[in-house]
Amino acid sequence: MSAQSSIYRWFPSLGVLVLGVGTLWAATDGFRALTEESARRLQVAESRPQVPSLLLEDMNGRILGLTHGAFADKAGEERQITLVEFIYTSCPTICQTAGSDYAQLRDRLKQSGLGDRVRLLSVSFDPEQDGPEELRGYAEAHGADGVLWNIARVGVQDLELMKRSFGLRVIPDVWGGYEHNAAMHLIDPSGRFSAVFDIDDVEGAYRALEERL
Amino acid sequence: MTRTLFAVLSAVLFSGCVVFRGELEADPVTHMLLQLPALALAGVLLLLATDLRFVKLPAYFANAITLVAVFAVFFWMLPRYIDASLINPFVEFAKFLTLPTLVGASLALAWRQAHPFLRGFLKANAISMLGVLGFLYIHAPLRICNSYLVSDQQRLGYGFLIAAIAVSLAWTFPLFFPSPSETGASQSKTNKVTV
Known part of the structure; x- marks a missing residue:
């Protein structure tokens, strides 16, 4: 097994990690709003x-x-x-x-x-x-x-x-x-x-x- | 034969979650600790009813699929989307779609083939996460979900604690009673000596 192929093995997990963190980041307005109440307040402050x-x-x-x-x-x-x-x-x-x-x-x-x-x-x-x-x-x-x-x-x-x-x-x-x-x-x-x-x-x-x- | 049974059970569980969603979602305890796990279980059973159960994955790929389930669980742990699923039909639909597929089916496909370290790590984290959520929900002075009462939230906190204890018992108890296949030959030798 070459060193290269062992690096490729990390790709699927890394891909899921990036996608997963990205999804959570987007879904929580950058980890700022985990609850409906904080989302409401953030939305008000930003869109008035x-x-x-x-x-x-x-x-x-x-x-x-x-x-x-x-x-x-x-x-x-x-x-x-x-x-x-x-x-x-x-x-x-x-x-x-x-x-x-x-x-x-x-x-x-x-x-x-x-x-x-x-x-x-x-x-x-x-x-x-x-x-x-x-x-x-x-x-x-x-x-x-x-x-x-x-x-x-x-x-x-x-x-x-x-x-x-x-x-x-x-x-x-x-x-x-x-x-x-x-x-x-x-x-x-x-x-x-x-x-x-x-x-x-x-x-x-x-x-x-x-x-x- | 068992396949048909799994398929039927999966369908019954899933449609039960859909048909009785009003009743289940009226109380946060049945919403979080009954409906959501049941939806995931429906996905597990669905996968076990297909040939996918025999698919042999390389470990690194199994790890990645397990992580998909982990992130999906994280997402449905966000109070914001639990609230949203109650008022937004799209979010509710996404819940019924992603819990069986991304959580249940993913785990049924990949969990046993994932790296043992990853499984141990996730098990330990699942227990501590349930415990932390339990304390948070019991002691939070404010409503974490706008849709539920503070008193219901506290009951949910105790539910999380009970789940944490139940899961940790379920995962550690078998370790004290290993099956013969896991102990191997050396174990049986020592048994003979002691006997």
Whole structure:
């Protein structure tokens, strides 16, 4: 056996190795996104999809736009950036944590004077259960003033579109509630969905807002 | 005769995975630990039902085909594609296609002919991977798959741990009870001495 032929023996395995690693690399965006959630965040950061200008109903029964452009009230016109989180008010766990994280963010924004240029939205994906009264209850529990921080619900007819646009996955849990990907979603002044933050990443969200203003 | 049996079993297993995919995929434990292995097993049985089972491969080629199965397993270990298979029909189709062929049939064709070192290495890694996945899924505070609840994810973690233990027992236990053909003549001599 010559040395040459023994080298050729490595070719099939090497070929599979290269193809295999290449496939995994491509399938995970360069080993950056192994889960659907990280893939969603990467895709948002890179392609910045346009958010549909859905109308929401807030806790006082007023209609407002999900994106900045469709904003109804005068005060809102000046608020360029929207940070959206998705909740349902009967949620006993993560939405309550999310509420207190949002409260922290609100305090920081107020302190630094950015409080009149940002809009914090908590949007319920459970419009059947969450009427204005339930939304007001959530607002009172967390100190949402309806200006800087508003609580709203999406219309039943727009629910699927909203879930699709944000890659929101809501699944019923065993206690009659839901599990969902809790995160803060940044909509920039051009109405594009451009960043996602973990629900407790107050610092990261604040810095991103500061950067964009 | 056995061939027909293998073919029928393969078809039954595969169609069972397809027909009951809703039920199997509703729970991550049955999805990952029942449906996926069953699909691979259907591929093994399918290959055993054909003449390919007698194909003699050079070891280096058998190694390469074994690696194909390894990468296919890696791919279907990615939570991202488990999620995707639930909402994207193309990914679901790819799952039903590649697990029997790339994993099951590849292993049935090449595993016994692959280099013993490669087999040992893969066995050891399979056990540790199942163990690591088990701990990860039990302790991850977040959902690794968006389609499943955290509590289901924890059950899956315990499932992985049990699988790790079961596989390591299954692979090590026979080593303590070698068959006569493996022990050879010298072993039988020493037996006589001790007796």
